[in-house]
Amino acid sequence: MLKGDRIKLGPVKREYVESYLKWLNDPEITQYLTFFRPLTRMMEEDWIENLKNQNDTIVFGIIITDENDAEKLIGNCGLHAIDWKNRVGEVGIIIGEKEYQGKGYGTEAMELLLEYGFKTVNLNRIQLRVYEFNSRAINSYNKIGFVEEGRMRQAMFVNGEYHDTIFMSILQEEWLKER
């Protein structure tokens, strides 16, 4: 369990399937992701079951505790496509419970994930892809210290229009310097 001021990152549990199905079948959320097909319970249960076999993926649930100490899952984040030789990983994040978006939880979760990626997994470079219209995500990533390093023009077709995909990254040395 990784602990921040307001949130924790914990292992993915089977019971999270309900939340994942709700979030990943919601077009307001999936417009920012590569998903576009309907997601079935069977597909999602298989994904959770398969996590244990995936040597290049480390996923966490994002959890907050309320005033009665009850835990609530509000999102999901992880390191993907980990390249152990070159020490590169790609991050992904969702604050799926929409009433918790825009309140700093995503930025805090990403900070915890970077600390884990750089100090525990010993990555040298953490990268991500984000669509140009996702200003909330880009603001959060800029604040953390990710820098834009390029874009793929009109690479994504979303909501009836083509959009650029922006590539961002942060290096371990940059992350250490900021902290």
Ligand SMILES: CC(C)(COP(=O)(O)OP(=O)(O)OC[C@H]1O[C@@H](n2cnc3c(N)ncnc32)[C@H](O)[C@@H]1OP(=O)(O)O)[C@@H](O)C(=O)NCCC(=O)NCCS
């Ligand atoms: C992207 C995401 C993880 C960010 O987490 P979050 O908790 O919502 O974001 P935060 O509150 O930590 O930070 C957002 C920043 O953007 C700003 N912001 C908030 N709402 C915004 C909006 N609608 N448009 C633009 N900026 C916005 C905030 O002010 C904040 O910047 P600031 O602290 O400098 O003021 C979350 O919004 C999310 O899951 N979105 C849907 C899925 C997604 O886009 N995943 C990422 C794919 S690359």
